[in-house]
Amino acid sequence: MMNRRSKRTQEEILYDILLTILNRSGRIKQTQLMTKANLSYKLMKNYLEDLVKKDYVDFIKKNDRKYLIITDKGRDFLDNLIKVKTFKETMGLD
Amino acid sequence: MAIPTLIISPPWFRGFDCVFEYFGVLVFLLIALFAYKATKMTNDQKTKWLFVSFLLIAASYFIKAFRNINLYFPFERQLLIGSLEVKYTSLAIINLVPIIDFTSRVLFLLGLVGVYFLITQSEEKKHMALMVYFITIVTYVSSIVPYVFHLTSAILLAEISYFYLKKTERKRLNQKLVLTAFLSLMMSQMLFLTFHPGLYVSAGILELFGFVLLLFSYVLVHFSVRELKIKKEK
Numbered sequence: 069m070m071n072r073r074s075k076r077t078q079e080e081i082l083y084d085i086l087l088t089i090l091n092r093s094g095r096i097k098q099t100q101l102m103t104k105a106n107l108s109y110k111l112m113k114n115y116l117e118d119l120v121k122k123d124y125v126d127f128i129k130k131n132d133r134k135y136l137i138i139t140d141k142g143r144d145f146l147d148n149l150i151k152v153k154t155f156k157e158t159m160g161l162d
Numbered sequence: 163m164a165i166p167t168l169i170i171s172p173p174w175f176r177g178f179d180c181v182f183e184y185f186g187v188l189v190f191l192l193i194a195l196f197a198y199k200a201t202k203m204t205n206d207q208k209t210k211w212l213f214v215s216f217l218l219i220a221a222s223y224f225i226k227a228f229r230n231i232n233l234y235f236p237f238e239r240q241l242l243i244g245s246l247e248v249k250y251t252s253l254a255i256i257n258l259v260p261i262i263d264f265t266s267r268v269l270f271l272l273g274l275v276g277v278y279f280l281i282t283q284s285e286e287k288k289h290m291a292l293m294v295y296f297i298t299i300v301t302y303v304s305s306i307v308p309y310v311f312h313l314t315s316a317i318l319l320a321e322i323s324y325f326y327l328k329k330t331e332r333k334r335l336n337q338k339l340v341l342t343a344f345l346s347l348m349m350s351q352m353l354f355l356t357f358h359p360g361l362y363v364s365a366g367i368l369e370l371f372g373f374v375l376l377l378f379s380y381v382l383v384h385f386s387v388r389e390l391k392i393k394k395e396k
Contacts, residue, residue, distance in 0.1 A: 147387045157330075158340055160340070
């Protein structure tokens with residue numbers, strides 16, 4: 069998880085959302101995501117809309133419950149985000 | 163012709179230094195391209211400036227290596243333009259050496275200043291124009307007093323190393339590699355400023371060592387995905 073002392077950037081929030089889903093075996097409920105990724109409902113909704121539009125996450129229904137899943141495209145995007153984050157740390161840019 | 167004053171490298175080392183410099187071009191380009199990719203992905207201004215800075219340094223090494231190759235291995239070509247026969251020798255570059263050296267040095271120093279501003283996270287970007295002016299002056303002076311360029315580069319690299327060391331408290335392996343790379347490049351500039359053929363070889367090798375370390379740290383970035391996921395799963 070990113071450092072919470074300062075306000076998170078858009079990139080950091082995306083990273084937190086995708087990594088949280090991935091760490092819950094690629095499937096999570098929205099309420100759990102809010103808690104784990106430390107997001108308000110409004111903020112989470114905004115980000116999820118964008119992520120669904122870009123095909124990084126998707127909704128599935130199982131036993132009458134709505135879950136969020138990370139897509140293959142989302143996994144690739146997360147891989148790239150991790151590389152960029154490490155790259156910035158490596159070059160002293162963070 | 164005044165070639166010996168333009169060449170510091172001992173005869174047996176000529177060509178090797180160009181290979182080292184072209185390797186440096188590749189490493190800086192590779193990192194610059196990744197910074198460009200990161201900028202496209204996250205719209206981050208820092209990676210954008212890193213891209214520009216590393217591109218300037220790569221261009222500088224490319225120009226330097228091109229200059230040296232033409233001076234070390236002169237060749238002559240004949241061109242037939244209509245009925246006119248024109249002889250061209252690569253040594254004609256000698257007349258352009260002052261301009262080539264000036265360009266290469268300005269690009270290198272601008273690249274280093276860019277990295278310095280990024281690492282210190284200086285808010286004083288408004289002074290960038292003034293820095294460009296001073297760099298141009300320093301480079302002009304270095305065409306009369308050549309060691310000024312290497313001294314300025316060494317000072318900038320020392321500053322970069324110092325602030326990098328202060329900033330990266332966690333000191334992961336790739337951060338240690340980048341720090342050692344900056345220090346190697348700084349040491350190589352200090353050896354270059356002696357203009358001694360023997361020390362020129364040591365400087366070239368140190369520079370190569372710095373490039374290899376930078377490449378290694380870049381490669382490690384690509385292994386970070388696996389490492390981070392494994393850490394999270396534990």
